[in-house]
Amino acid sequence: MKQLSSLELQKQINAYIEALSYMRDPRKLYDPIDYVLTLGGKRLRPVLMLMAYNMYREDVNRIFSQAAAIEVYHNFTLLHDDLMDHATVRRGKSTVHVKWNENTAILSGDTMLILSYYYMLQNCSSNLMETVMFEFGRAALEVCEGQQLDMEFETMSEVSEDEYLKMIRLKTSVLLACALKIGALLGGASGQDAQMLYDFGIKIGLAFQLQDDYLDVYGDTALFGKNIGGDILCNKKTFMLITALKNADEKTRLHLQKWLLDQQCQPSDKIKAVTEIYNELSVPDICKAKIQSYYKEGMELLDRLSVAPEKKTILSSYIVGLMQRNL
Amino acid sequence: MKQLSSLELQKQINAYIEALSYMRDPRKLYDPIDYVLTLGGKRLRPVLMLMAYNMYREDVNRIFSQAAAIEVYHNFTLLHDDLMDHATVRRGKSTVHVKWNENTAILSGDTMLILSYYYMLQNCSSNLMETVMFEFGRAALEVCEGQQLDMEFETMSEVSEDEYLKMIRLKTSVLLACALKIGALLGGASGQDAQMLYDFGIKIGLAFQLQDDYLDVYGDTALFGKNIGGDILCNKKTFMLITALKNADEKTRLHLQKWLLDQQCQPSDKIKAVTEIYNELSVPDICKAKIQSYYKEGMELLDRLSVAPEKKTILSSYIVGLMQRNL
Numbered sequence: 303m304k305q306l307s308s309l310e311l312q313k314q315i316n317a318y319i320e321a322l323s324y325m326r327d328p329r330k331l332y333d334p335i336d337y338v339l340t341l342g343g344k345r346l347r348p349v350l351m352l353m354a355y356n357m358y359r360e361d362v363n364r365i366f367s368q369a370a371a372i373e374v375y376h377n378f379t380l381l382h383d384d385l386m387d388h389a390t391v392r393r394g395k396s397t398v399h400v401k402w403n404e405n406t407a408i409l410s411g412d413t414m415l416i417l418s419y420y421y422m423l424q425n426c427s428s429n430l431m432e433t434v435m436f437e438f439g440r441a442a443l444e445v446c447e448g449q450q451l452d453m454e455f456e457t458m459s460e461v462s463e464d465e466y467l468k469m470i471r472l473k474t475s476v477l478l479a480c481a482l483k484i485g486a487l488l489g490g491a492s493g494q495d496a497q498m499l500y501d502f503g504i505k506i507g508l509a510f511q512l513q514d515d516y517l518d519v520y521g522d523t524a525l526f527g528k529n530i531g532g533d534i535l536c537n538k539k540t541f542m543l544i545t546a547l548k549n550a551d552e553k554t555r556l557h558l559q560k561w562l563l564d565q566q567c568q569p570s571d572k573i574k575a576v577t578e579i580y581n582e583l584s585v586p587d588i589c590k591a592k593i594q595s596y597y598k599e600g601m602e603l604l605d606r607l608s609v610a611p612e613k614k615t616i617l618s619s620y621i622v623g624l625m626q627r628n629l
Numbered sequence: 630m631k632q633l634s635s636l637e638l639q640k641q642i643n644a645y646i647e648a649l650s651y652m653r654d655p656r657k658l659y660d661p662i663d664y665v666l667t668l669g670g671k672r673l674r675p676v677l678m679l680m681a682y683n684m685y686r687e688d689v690n691r692i693f694s695q696a697a698a699i700e701v702y703h704n705f706t707l708l709h710d711d712l713m714d715h716a717t718v719r720r721g722k723s724t725v726h727v728k729w730n731e732n733t734a735i736l737s738g739d740t741m742l743i744l745s746y747y748y749m750l751q752n753c754s755s756n757l758m759e760t761v762m763f764e765f766g767r768a769a770l771e772v773c774e775g776q777q778l779d780m781e782f783e784t785m786s787e788v789s790e791d792e793y794l795k796m797i798r799l800k801t802s803v804l805l806a807c808a809l810k811i812g813a814l815l816g817g818a819s820g821q822d823a824q825m826l827y828d829f830g831i832k833i834g835l836a837f838q839l840q841d842d843y844l845d846v847y848g849d850t851a852l853f854g855k856n857i858g859g860d861i862l863c864n865k866k867t868f869m870l871i872t873a874l875k876n877a878d879e880k881t882r883l884h885l886q887k888w889l890l891d892q893q894c895q896p897s898d899k900i901k902a903v904t905e906i907y908n909e910l911s912v913p914d915i916c917k918a919k920i921q922s923y924y925k926e927g928m929e930l931l932d933r934l935s936v937a938p939e940k941k942t943i944l945s946s947y948i949v950g951l952m953q954r955n956l
Contacts, residue, residue, distance in 0.1 A: 326774070327774070328774060328777045328778055328781065330777060330781060331773065331774060331777040382735055382736070382739060385735065386732040386735055386736065405713045405780060408709055408712065408713055408735060409709070409713065409773055409776060409777055409780075411739075412709060412738075412739070412742065412773055413770065413773045415739065415742055415743070416742070416766060416769045416770050416773065417770070419746055419762075419766055420763075420766045420770070423759065423762050423763060423766065426759075428755075428758075428759060431755075431758055431759060432750065432753075432755065432758060435746070435750050435762070436747075436750060439743060439746055439747045439750065442743045443740065443743050443744070443747070446658065446736055446739055446740045446743065447653070447654070447655060447658060449736060450655045450657060450658040450736055451655055453732060453736075454655065454657065
């Protein structure tokens with residue numbers, strides 16, 4: 303059975319998404335959608351869906367609409383999240399509420415959410431339609447729950463590691479897991495395999511997010527694509543900060559909190575000082591160990607999948623490639 | 630075959646909607662949804678869906694989930710529209726972005742949209758699922774398009790009657806039509822009957838909206854439930870204003886425009902003056918004739934439906950009752 307490489311899958315789904323026509327009126331509603339969907343990106347979720355499918359069936363083009371749906375949904379969440387977070391830039395371009403206005407961001411986002419359901423439904427095999435739509439809906443709901451928790455954490459004085467892991471599972475992992483599960487189900491996988499791929503997606507998503515937290519402090523700006531220390535500057539309760547606060551003795555905790563409360567300091571001084579505290583407390587090692595552990599648990603689930611080992615290599619190599627971003 | 634009265638249907642669907650449990654976490658995401666869904670209202674859309682169903686089948690409780698879905702969707706649009714319009718009160722209570730905040734209004738609204746799809750899917754007969762979901766999705770999309778046009782009209786210097794009618798068809802009629810069509814389809818109606826009920830919904834929706842425009846000027850405050858002249862004060866391009874501008878001679882048009890541009894005048898003076906211009910131009914009669922014409926076209930469609938005449942009386946009396954709000 304022929305399996306396509308990650309690059310080939312990305313190319314094909316990208317072409318499919320860019321060719322989606324929003325030639326409906328009113329243009330001011332659909333132009334922002336066009337804009338957002340042609341900003342590019344890794345197309346991680348559709349690629350994962352297609353890879354899961356491709357382990358069981360060859361004709362990946364049969365589920366391009368579902369793969370596009372998950373990407374449209376993801377981009378809807380980015381659009382509304384950026385509005386809620388007052389973010390001005392996404393993928394190097396102005397966000398929709400900046401380029402247009404807030405009402406456009408609300409309404410074009412709503413329209414994208416409706417379109418994502420439309421694409422998920424389109425050409426979906428009828429015996430799986432109910433399952434697919436429920437899986438998608440559940441994930442969609444959980445992503446909103448994750449975003450709500452993320453916003454609540456901003457004003458909470460302390461967030462536990464468990465609470466944080468629950469939030470990133472909902473906000474990030476669940477949609478990756480759902481993409482993999484739907485791909486597997488549509489490919490004809492057993493319920494057991496589909497669920498194993500779901501669980502694999504959860505673990506891998508957690509590893510990705512913790513890696514993002516790590517790279518915000520220790521990444522290479524050029525490779526990471528964001529400025530280093532952004533999370534530190536806005537006191538974001540990442541795995542790094544939560545771990546530091548948990549493991550610090552009284553003196554170090556006070557020292558760390560002084561930096562968190564200091565609004566007059568030079569940004570570079572704050573980044574340097576907080577990073578040094580992280581280093582003293584072995585936070586980078588603890589984080590790397592946690593990432594490795596999720597990664598390992600994920601890969602073990604992949605091993606147990608009831609398909610020939612050689613069929614799993616494209617997916618596992620893809621994940622390895624994503625995990626190797628200068629960690 | 631037993632058919633339930635409009636009051637009985639409203640009571641049953643109201644009980645069903647109020648019993649929907651949002652016991653999920655986080656509470657700050659679901660509390661606003663609970664709040665919005667228990668504010669009451671006529672439950673017009675679910676009642677129409679149940680009535681359409683009830684012309685073909687008795688067991689209306691079989692589609693309570695779909696009826697709730699259309700109400701949840703409608704309330705999602707109210708929530709986001711109120712945010713976009715900066716409205717502070719809805720059904721006598723604070724709107725969600727006032728009672729909570731803007732981000733809550735965005736995210737709880739998004740969640741309601743996802744929930745509406747969930748309810749539409751739940752217990753939907755599998756042979757009709759695809760049709761029902763596509764019908765719902767198309768209507769959902771068109772409502773957004775209508776809202777976009779409505780917002781664009783605010784800053785346009787002139788809106789034609791045709792443009793206005795297109796906007797209210799999308800923003801108001803389409804969802805009533807969709808409710809009726811889905812109810813009919815689930816009840817086992819022929820495609821022809823279902824389409825005729827859809828078209829009936831379009832006509833009746835247009836009549837309702839024009840009646841709203843009329844009542845804003847000529848209604849009885851106590852019965853109408855809103856202050857008279859609100860549309861006049863904010864220069865809203867209703868059917869009344871569009872008709873007046875279309876039919877006015879040069880002198881009257883200038884007179885009308887003077888009032889539209891005057892931001893210093895007493896509200897009561899403006900309402901009185903603009904109403905007098907409407908009277909001179911026979912705008913109320915033109916509007917009433919238009920309402921009657923849509924109402925008549927709708928009722929003719931209902932006549933042609935292939936069910937026994939006595940089965941149509943509950944629906945037609947319900948519409949008559951709604952049309953008689955002090956017109």
